[in-house]
Amino acid sequence: EPEVTQTPSHQVTQMGQEVILRCVPISNHLYFYWYRQILGQKVEFLVSFYNNEISEKSEIFDDQFSVERPDGSNFTLKIRSTKLEDSAMYFCASSEEARAGDTQYFGPGTRLTVL
């Protein structure tokens, strides 16, 4: 069964450093998302992406964040200068469409630890 994959599974970085989290969405999906879950809190939407453009972004997704689809398979989330509060699980998801109710399939997540 096709699945969303994410690398690395765990990333440890120093405050102020740049990190890039990688995702390979399901191959025939056209819509891509990033969510995050800070320990003990709810899963929060960060950004959605379609046709090489951001479709929607949350207040969390400020200038320190960027997304890119550098080739036909990868979808990346870059955090330019990490802060302690960026420590969280980051989940990538993809869907065939972006209609309300279209099922989003999630990857296993990358645990980001900022020291």
Add this chain to the structure above:
Amino acid sequence: DQQVKQNSPSLSVQEGRISILNCDYTNSMFDYFLWYKKYPAEGPTFLISISSIKDKNEDGRFTVFLNKSAKHLSLHIVPSQPGDSAVYFCAASARNQGGKLIFGQGTELSVKP
């Protein structure tokens, strides 16, 4: 942002009995609701969804009920199995928001043999 709320952080049921997980929402623009299941160290896994034009959707042991007037939905699992033990998230989306999901806080279900 408390648009989607799951007020019970945990639930414990006996194997074979019914599990009922509840979710409330405040935004009347939501028109799709989804339930995801999450095991530790894994991503959320889609379970079942319901459109706002329906009041019930069933898939095997899982049934979701939607009460629009009360802005309330529930997930019923019957019979419950130990493998159902996980965190269950309710999520909602609105037609004009490009698929963005708003999640509840989750309810940890423990099914005891």
